Amino acid sequence: MNRIAIIGCGGSGKSTLARQVAAVLGHPLTHLDAIHYDQQWQPLPPEQFAAEQQKLVAGDRWIIEGNYASTLPIRLAAADTVIFLDLPAAACLWGILQRRWRYRGGQHADGVYDRITWGFIRYVLGYRSAMRPRIHALLQKHGPHARLITLTSRQQVNRFLGQRQR
Template identity: 75%
Template sequence: MDRIAIIGCGGSGKSTVARQLARVLDAPLTHLDAIYYDEHWRPLPQDEFAAQQEKLVVGERWIIEGNYAGSLPIRLAAADTVIFLDLPATTCLWGIAQRRWRYRGGQHHQDGVYDRITWNFIRYILGYRRTMRPRVQGLLREHGPHVRLITLTSRRQAARLIDRVRDEQQSVT
């Protein structure tokens, strides 16, 4: 696990899993939201966003978290591991509610997340498994047949993965 792409619905826990794995593996972490949006929540043009990712994936070791299906092939081509957080919509909605409560809204500069809960965002979360999951799975088949795919369907599974990786790292050192 040297080049890890972490994908999943908003509120699924991508940032949390990425931070924990980066700590355990001592790997550089990039939150795509922090690249895609500036401090005024303006998106980067798609070609610049893709170019930024092209630069990131040449690294020997990295963890990149964020969905962005339009540029997912860039990450898939270079990744050796993909962690797909495929959690139920209710869990993801609870995740964004917890994040909103914890940070009290606003933009979190360290990971680029902006707590902007809109009806469109809620609809996106509610429909993710029906609309985005098949698209992501198709991209995985097309651009990532070489990756080790780890699909997690609960927060408990995510915690067990972190524990397992931590145990493996401790047994190596």
């Protein structure tokens, strides 16, 4: 596990898991929100966002967390491990509410942005039916060489972390 892509629905715990795995393995961690958005929540142009990821994946060891399906092939092609947090919508919505309570909204120091809109809630509710098939297709096309770890509950995430800490 030297080049790890962590993907999943908003609120699934990607950022938290990424921080914990980075602490255990000592790999550099990148939150894609921190690259994609500036302080005013303005996105980078798509070409620049893709170019930044090309630079990141050129390293020998990294953890990159975030979805961004349009640039997922860049990360999948270079990753040796993909961790897919495939949690139910209710768990993701609960994660979003906990994050809102903890951070009180806005952009966090690590670049993750806590922004809840009706569009985002609809995205979370429809993630498994709309995005999961797309993610699986991208995994088959761009990441068949990578070890895929799919975690479908917070309990599985905790067990996975417990195994890493031994």
